[in-house]
Amino acid sequence: MGFLKKLVPFALLGASLQGVALGADYPQEDVDSGKVLQQLGKTALDTALARLEGSTSGCTKENVRVRKEWRNIPGPERTAYANAVQCLMEKPNVYENVTGPRTMFDSFGVLHYKLTPYVHNSAYFLLFHRIYVWTFEEKLRTLCGYTGPMPYWEWGLDAGSVENSPIFDGSETSLGSNGEKVNGSNTFFPGGTGGGCVTKGPFVNYTVNFGPNTAADPLAYNPRCLKRDLNTPICSQWASLRNTTETILESPDIALFQANLQGDFRWPEARKFGFAVHGGGHFAIAGDPGGDFYFSPLEPVFYLHHGQIDRMYFIWQNLDWANRQTMAGTITMMNMPASRNGTLDDALDISPVGGNYTFRQLLDTVGDSPFCFVYE
Incomplete structure (x- = not known):
């Protein structure tokens, strides 16, 4: 409880702020209601689609994929998505010499576990998770027909x-x-209303095969049910429409955007966001493995959560596209151990789950990249 109380004042600091983006002021009530976020999203979408005019990348207005918020997807397509995820839970694991992972879905958990110290609170956070979620989507399509x-x-x-x-x-x-x-x-965050096994709906019979990170061998076989401890106070405090909107509006450069999004206290400006939207979304789900920093991708909703993180990045980039194709930070989490700065020409190898890229290739979701998607 003490930890949460210490974070509360940081959130309250933003209560009377008006966001500023590209010289525009917005009424606080429009920030809080989501009206401003909707406007920013429309501007970003229009900017991204405009780049497709005359594009030679192969991504066009006719074939660009449109990512959608869960409640804006028709019921049958939601069911098809859940079925495709369950299909990945039946495809074989692609990692050798590990005893716990059994499925392709598990393989994504292994990849995240191995790269966690390098792709959080680092230069690589946003672009790694962009290609990570996209690779997951590609597996749903190519292996499971989604x-x-x-x-x-x-x-x-x-x-x-x-x-x-x-x-x-x-x-x-x-x-x-x-x-x-x-x-x-939940002994770390108060307010959770569950904590035990999922009781109904899709994934009620899903077996989490390995983890947690605190185990003597985190990749050893350790079968158990999927647990969730949904936490509305966490979501309200750290992942509200206000939190999301002001994170975008109050981030003039990539270094501060990353810091505000992750609650990186090394930046004084980011401290008002407390646990921030990244942590807020994760711990609004919590449970096991959702609350495990290393193994959270073994929670199926991880990919929707990080889809929203990437949506924020997409919006932020496209509000000032010419100046927001940059990277900032070092190549280790919180610069521990101390490391060099990351560059867009650094290589990212996510085999055997996915491919090999430079980070520069991952900047544009509609340009000269493996991607062809936008957010509605």
Whole structure:
């Protein structure tokens, strides 16, 4: 409880601020309601689509994929997405010499585990997770025949009740329910309403095969149920529409955008965001493995959460495209151990799960890159 109380004042600092982006002032009520975020998203979408005029990349207005918020996807397509994820949970693991991972879905957890010290609070955070989520989408399509949109989760729409979100309501068109209520289930963050095994809906029978990171051998076989501890206070405090919007509006450069998004206290300006939207989205789900920093991709909703992180990045980039194709930071988490600065020409090898790229190739979702997608 003490940790959360220490963070609360940072969030309250922003209560009376008006966001400023590209010289524009916005009424606080429009920031809080999501109206400004909607406007920023429309501007970013229009900017990205305009770059397709005369493009020779092969990405066109006719074939560009449009990523959508979960509740804007028709029920049958939501069900198809959940089925495709479950299909990946039946495809073989691609890593050798590990005992725990059994499936292609698990392989993404291994990749994240291995790269976590280099792709969080580092120069690589945003671009790594962009290619990571895209590679996951590609596996859904190529291995499991999924043809619908890649979903994201706009946390702020559920800041009043995560438990009633269409993602977590336990219906056939959800991604499963909250976990069974377990008293004292969450000792780090108060306010969780579950903590035990998911009780209904998709993934009720999903087996988490390995982890946690605290185990003697985190990659050893350790079968258990999927647990969730949904936490509305966390979502409301750190992942509201205000948090999301002001993170974008108050970030003039990539270094501060990353810091504000992750709550990186090394930047004084970022301290007002406290745990920030990245941590807020993760711990609004919490549980096991959702609350495990290394193994959170073994939680199916991870990909919707990081879809929203990438949506924020997409919006932020496209509000000032000419000046926002940059990288900042070192190549280790929190610069520990101390390391050199990352560059856009650094190589990223995510085999055997995916391909080999330079970070420069990952900047544009519609340009000379492996991507061809936008966010509605």
